[in-house]
Every structure is written in C-alpha cells, then in structure tokens.
Amino acid sequence: MTAATGTEHGIGNLAAQGSALAGRNLRQRANAEMLVVFGVFPVIFVFGFLLLFGRLFAERGLDYAQFLPPAIVAQWMFTVANTSGAASAADRASGMLTRCLSMPVNRAAVVVGRLASDAVWAVLAVVVISATGYVAGFRFQGGALAVLGFVLLAVAFALTLTAATTAVGLSSTDPEAVAATLNLPYLALIMLSTAFVPADAFPGWLEPVIRYSPVSVVIEALRSLASTTPSWGKVWPAVAWLAGLLVIFSWAAARAFRRAR
Amino acid sequence: MPAPALAGGPGEDEAVTQPGIEVEHLRKEFGDKVAVADISFTVPGGTLLGLLGSNGAGKTTVINCLTTLVEPDGGRAAVAGHDVVAQPRQVRESIALTGQFAALDEVLSGRENLVLFGRLLRLGRTGARQRAEELLDRFHLTEAADKPVKSYSGGMRRRLDLAASLVVERPVLFLDEPTTGLDPRSREEMWQLIRQLRDGGSTVLLTSQYLEEIDRLADRVVVLDDGQVIAEGTTDELKERVGGQVCEIEVPVPEKEAAAAALRSGLGEVAERGGALVVPAPRARTLADVVRLLEEAGIEAENVALRKPTMDEVFFAFTSDGTQRPNAERSGV
C-alpha cells in the first residue's frame, strides 16, 4: 500500500472509521444505566406528568396526552446531548481522544462517530417515547411525511445540542463536572419553555420569553408535525433556529476540538 | 513444677515470647472459588515476614482474615495472641493495616485525615493534632499537609496511608503490597520507612509481588500459590534450595547457540535467563570450567560471574511447573 492510498483521507476511510468509533460509543454506553435512562425514565415522565396534569389541563380544554410527548422527546434530546458531552470529557480524560488523533485516522471520524452514535440514541428515544405516548393516547395525526419530519427535526435538535455539549465536554477532563454543568442550563431551558405548560399559563411578563425561546419553537414545530394539520409556518422557524445555532455551536465545538489534546 | 523460680524475670521473658501472628490451616472460599485452601505459618514477634505470590495467590485474603475484615471458613488464626474470630475487637486494638488502595479521604487534606483517625482512636483533639504533626514530619509530608489528598502523587499517598496506620503505634502491622505502582525512588523511600518499623520492634506481615522487595526487607518468606504455601524459609534458605550458586555467562547474541552447546557438552545443564546463559555452580571450579569450555569453542564472553540465585529465580522455581524447577542437586560436573 502506498502513501497515496493511506488510511487518513477519503470518504471511504471516514465512513469506515466513523462507523467503527460509533459502534464503540454505542457499546460503551449500552449498559444498565442507559437502559434506565432510555427505557424507564421516559415512561415515568410521560405517565407521571399525565397523572399530574392530565385533569388540570382537561379542565382548560387541553388534551395533555397529545401535548406532552413532543415535549418529552425534546427533553430527551437534551439528555442525549448532555450524555454525549460527558462522554467527550471522558474520552479526553482516558486518553482515547489522544490515541485516535495520534493514529492515521481521518480527523473528522471522531466527530462523525460521535454524531452517528448520538443520532442512534436520539432515534431510539423518539421511538420509546412515541410508543409510550401511544399507550397514553398520543397519536401522529398527520401523514407519513409529517412523521418523518418529526423524527428528523428531533434528531437535528439533538445533534445541534450535541455540538454545544461537545464544546463544553472537550474543554474538560472531568465527565462528572461536565454533566453537572450541563444540567443547569438544561433544566432552565426545558422548564422555561412551552414543554409542560402552554405559554399563556406563565406569568404575563414572562410570556414573550417563553414563546420565543428556541426550545419552545422546536417543541411547537414537533407538536405541529404530530397534529392533524402539520404547518410549514410552525416548522420553518424551528429549522431556522437550529441552522443558526448549529453554525455557532459547531464553531465552538471545532475550536474546543483543536485545543483538546 | 518450679517454673517460677526458673523464669529470668517477667520483662525479659515477655520480650522473647512476644506473640506475633499464628496461622493454622486457614481456609476461605468465596462461592465456589477457593481463595485460601490451607495455609499455615508463624510470624514470631518483632520479625518481618514476606508473603510472596502472584495476583490471585491468596495474599490479600489472608490479610483480610487476619485483620478481621472477613471471617475464615476454616482453621485458626491468632494475632498478637488474640483469636481473629473469637476476639476481633482485641485484634483490632493490636493491628494496623495499610491496604492495596490508599484508604484515605480524597477530599480532606493529609493533616485532616491523620487528625480524623487520631480522634477516632481517642487521642483527643489536641493529641490527634500533635500526632498528625509528628507523622507528617516523619513521613516528609509537612509541605503538602494542607492540600487535599486527591492532589497527592502515588508515593505521597502511600506514605500518608502508612502514616495513617501508625497514628497509634500497634505491635502488629499488615502491609498489603505497599509499593505496587510506585516509581523506584518512592519505593526506596517506602522501604526505608518499613525497615525503620521492623527495627523498631514491630511484627510486620508484608505482601508483595516484587521479589526484590521481599529480599531487601523480609526475615522470612512464605511463598503462596493458588491458596497454598509452596515454600517457606529465610530468603537465603530458599535461594539455597533453588540451587545455591550459579554462574552467569553473557556472550554476543550470534554466538549464544554455539556457547550453549559448548557449555552443555562440558557441564550438562544450561538455562537461559534474561538474555544470559546460566549454569549451576556448586563449586568455584565451575568458573574455570566455563572459561575453558568457551575458549576451546573460540567464543569470547562479554562477562562471566558467579552469583547467588535471585528471588525471581526462587519464585519461578517454586511456582511454575517444570521449566525452571530446582535442579542443582541433580546437576554436577
């Protein structure tokens, strides 16, 4: 084999190495803890919140079983991203990152591998939560295209957040600290959105903040895609938000990646 | 019996018969895995016994039984004259353990750890502080005394761990692989501290996978393999049993085969260890024989020397089957 056909360049190498790393990422995390996070917690949240608020919102004329699952999906996209950020820090701490970077492996394979495994977790979460929601009364009321749009938007949301958490993760070597740091913005962003209660239930002065938060915009788009009348008017602001955030977060992640050694 | 009349005074008598550690037919199983099959040995008071064995030989289980951490399934053991099963509390009042993992609070500083253990052992607040100061000084930790333990290097951690075991001086010390993972310099420092303890009259049971460590520190050695005692004696005795003196010959690599053949024709057995050729040398004359045989074969040796076998050779001789068994008795010139 000559140097020209090395192992570092070309789409073939990237795909093979990326999928090898993605496989390792998935296997590493395929443990009892992740089973609880992806199998047990979504069920608890869907049914727990329904028990809590189903009746209260029914009185206000809101079908909470249809309202809630898209929010739980968004919440779990945060979980995927936060877990990924902690895993990046762990890879840096253990020397795994250094090893990959010191081998004749395509630079982008590390990133591709991480994104691919996160996408798998994200899809898994969407499936589990939708199925749980189905039991509780949630339905995809639009066509197949809308369902596809729902899944793609959810995964895109997860990967956009992953770009941000990777930037944080790669700037630390303590996975626990990263997880703790990421927990705070996650809680604030998800709770101060239309995830669990509609915008008009918040105090008046807070309403505009809630309504225009990117998390709310994405959740409203997901809700629209699950409804009888999916509307492009609800989806494009979400796509625009994600595109914009992706540019910023990717830049931050790339910077952290170059500095992390 | 007129025994009282014969005794040379109570103080003197005590110094001679001070009890150390007695282990008789100790047995311990975990599920269906036999960790300790049948182990007996004695550590006379004031001596240091080395417990030598590879990973899984049963060293730590023996230590855990003797320090009351686990209860043995069979046999009997006494530490400082107290039975480990019947009198665990008295045993704990007589011992100190330095385990394989530094048993310290990572968040607290070195000084705080020592004060904590001192207070638990009822030295009082002031007493515990004073003792901590002494130990920090003696173990060269004064400078790092107020830093959290998690920032300590491996050597500092082990020293602090040993210091924590000595907050109250105990007659019997258990050191479970105290230098595993340390750099040579830190290991040398630990050895010095352990030697001081032994010279100070403590009974010490030291486990190690490092043969050099046992060789340098121990009065007697017990070699464990697979939960059994396979050899026991002083380090010199064990070396003697492996084959007394050997002659080690270093030759250029390309000529090694020829040299081995030449030596074999004249002396019988030739082994190869660490790149050098080794032949048993029961008499000083063997040296001359070696030189002559090599000369006749036209091989120039880089080095020829007589030496005693190393503890590595002792270890391999007793633990591995066949390849390097004790063979000196059968090989003569």
Next chain:
Amino acid sequence: MSVGYEASVLAGRNLRRFLRSPRLLGDAITFPLILLVLLLVMFGEVVGGATDEPYIARLAPGIVLFSVAYSCVGTAVGFHADVHGGFQGRLRTMPIARMSPLLGRIAGDVVKFVLVTVVTVAVGYLLGFRFEQGVAAAVGFLLVVLLFALIFLWLALVVALTARSAEAAASALNAPVTLLLLVSTCLVPLSAFPGWAQPVIRANPLSCAHAALVGLSSGGPVLVPVLQTLAWVLGATLLLGPLALRLSRR
C-alpha cells in the same frame, strides 16, 4: 458513649467533605432553589388557579421533601466510594464500634438536611411561603423533615452496599425518587389525580409527609399525616436498618 463520639467525628468528616466540594454543595442547595423558582413560575397559575391557597404553600414543603429524598443519591455515591475505596476497610480494622461509620454518615446527613430545609424555606419565604401556625409548629416542620429523611437514608445505605458501581447506585435511586415526586401531592392537590390513582398517591410517603408539613405551616390536619409518616419511617428502619448493618459487615 464511645459510639456517639466516634459517630460525631465521622459525621464531622462527612460534613467537611460536603462543605468543601462546590458541586455537592451546589447540588444540595442550588438545585432545590432552582426547582422551587422554576416550578412556581411554570405551575403557579395552572395549579394555583385551581385551588384556593397560594401555590407556594404547597410547593415549598414539597421541594424540601424532594431535595431531602433526592440527596440520598449523593449519600449512596459517597458511601459506595468509602466502601470500595478502602476508607471503610480501614475503619473496620480499627477498634471502633461497628455502628459508628453508619451512624456517622446518618448524623452528617442530618445536618445537611437542616441546612437544605432552612435555605429552601428562606427562599420560599421571599416567594410568599409563611409559617402561620407558630414557632412550635415550625420546629415540628423541621422534625418531620428529618424523620422523613431517615426512610431515604436507609434506602441509600442499602443501595450503596449492594450496587456494583457508584453510577449504578445513583441510577437505581434516581428513577424511583423522581417517580415518587411526580405521583405525590407535592406538586398538585390529590383531587387533580384520577380517582383510581388517588389511594396510591395518598399512601406515597412523600404525600404523607407533605400533608404533615402543610398542616404545620399553612394549617390543616397534622396528627394523622404525622402518624402515617412515622409508620413509613418505622417500617423502613426496621426493614432496611438491620439489612444495612448486616451488609456493611460482609
């Protein structure tokens, strides 16, 4: 007595660890506060609008209980590290009482719970929470919290002693504690739950203690919920206490 002294020394150590680790401190103090404020903003109108009393009167005691229950995750992780890191082993080869390490852990955590309760109640005060039943009831409030905490402390010790890793211990406690909060009266009144679920919600230890705390702060029945809480504590202590002690001797 020597057990008391030894336990207090070890409790001091646990407390010192806690106060020195910004993350543990943050988890224990800022987490409940954030939860308090965010939940108030989120649910204040929906839930508060459906009942007569201000939502903070329900939420503040609820968050105190949840924080205390949730802190058992930290207790389990810390205790697991002690057991497997050798610290516990050293204590066990020392001539101290067998009970002391367990009691020391519990005593240290009790101080932590008092701190969490005081801080949460103080911030709740700024948001409109009030003790309307006098000083004795306020003291009773604190005592109920500490009693209630025992349930989760025992649980944390047993989980820490049986879990294979610190992460496993944490995730084994995380899900049940969160579920208990959701299916309790800490966030919404009993009447908001569907009829078939109400007996379960009512029996939840968080609901029992919550009713007692609301009674002791805003007013309402006290004796029955306190007795119910006590029953939970006794049950947990009799069942999990000896189990923890036996596991810690292994």
